[in-house]
Amino acid sequence: MQTESYIYDKVVDWSLLHLGINIPVSLQDIFFQSIKLRLNKGEKKSIKLFIEGIEYVATLTNIYFDKSKYPTHKDLVQIRYTPNSDIAVKLRDIFSRSYDYLLQEKKKLTNKKHQITTPPDIKEYVALYSTQFDDVFVLDCITTAEIREVKSAVQNVNEIDLERIIDSSDAAAGIIEIEKLVKVRKLNNTIGNSLKKLYLYKCQICGRFIGDKYGATVIHTHHIEMFSTSLNNNPSNIMIVCPNHHGIVHAVNPIFDRGKLAFIYPNGYIEGLKLNKHL
Numbered sequence: 675m676q677t678e679s680y681i682y683d684k685v686v687d688w689s690l691l692h693l694g695i696n697i698p699v700s701l702q703d704i705f706f707q708s709i710k711l712r713l714n715k716g717e718k719k720s721i722k723l724f725i726e727g728i729e730y731v732a733t734l735t736n737i738y739f740d741k742s743k744y745p746t747h748k749d750l751v752q753i754r755y756t757p758n759s760d761i762a763v764k765l766r767d768i769f770s771r772s773y774d775y776l777l778q779e780k781k782k783l784t785n786k787k788h789q790i791t792t793p794p795d796i797k798e799y800v801a802l803y804s805t806q807f808d809d810v811f812v813l814d815c816i817t818t819a820e821i822r823e824v825k826s827a828v829q830n831v832n833e834i835d836l837e838r839i840i841d842s843s844d845a846a847a848g849i850i851e852i853e854k855l856v857k858v859r860k861l862n863n864t865i866g867n868s869l870k871k872l873y874l875y876k877c878q879i880c881g882r883f884i885g886d887k888y889g890a891t892v893i894h895t896h897h898i899e900m901f902s903t904s905l906n907n908n909p910s911n912i913m914i915v916c917p918n919h920h921g922i923v924h925a926v927n928p929i930f931d932r933g934k935l936a937f938i939y940p941n942g943y944i945e946g947l948k949l950n951k952h953l
């Protein structure tokens with residue numbers, strides 16, 4: 675199944691293992707754009723969800739709520755299935771590590787409605803992708819075992835080499851065991867590409883599109899928190915930078931001040947971002 679655009683990734687929780695996936699309000703425009711489909715409030719549609727190459731059926735719902743009672747609410751879109759559905763059973767099997775943990779913690783709770791989150795060392799993820807078909811989605815499962823494998827595969831790789839591998843669509847095999855990176859790479863690559871388009875291939879630090887004159891789109895993705903240690907794929911950890919600034923950032927390791935959206939260099943120089951639409 676060819677995936678078209680990345681929709682989003684989320685940490686595995688109780689509700690994913692039993693009921694479905696909420697599409698965050700902030701992503702719903704992107705979501706509907708990528709599936710070229712509109713659902714009116716209260717409307718449902720049957721969709722196909724591929725998990726590890728197997729096709730499952732789920733329901734895409736635009737939850738009905740009373741607009742007069744909740745005037746500021748936006749649409750609530752969910753991919754839904756039931757706790758005993760094949761999907762939920764499959765997900766609990768794949769994510770047995772998260773499931774066991776959540777189950778144990780739930781038993782200890784007196785208030786069953788209380789939300790439980792998995793600790794950082796056992797966090798697992800799903801990444802949702804749309805495909806060339808409106809009603810077909812791919813759910814990539816990223817387990818703790820895979821995260822561990824990726825971590826060990828990348829531990830001796832220089833961060834900038836690693837980013838280059840993730841960034842490029844060509845297979846830079848031979849540097850590390852690429853196979854283990856496939857999912858993470860796909861995730862980063864698609865997120866990175868969407869961000870590059872968002873910035874029209876301009877560097878967020880200097881605002882320049884250096885390839886313009888040459889008809890080339892030479893631009894990099896940089897991970898604010900090192901990818902080799904964090905494996906953090908979220909757009910909030912990715913910055914679009916020109917090769918020069920990318921080189922400088924890795925050469926001197928400035929601190930990135932998220933509040934001020936500025937780099938603080940070791941020599942005291944402070945450089946704010948020229949462009950920012952997503953951090």
Ligand SMILES: [Zn+2]
Nearest residue numbers: 877880916919
């Ligand atoms: Zn730059």
Ligand SMILES: [Zn+2]
Nearest residue numbers: 837895896897
């Ligand atoms: Zn970088």
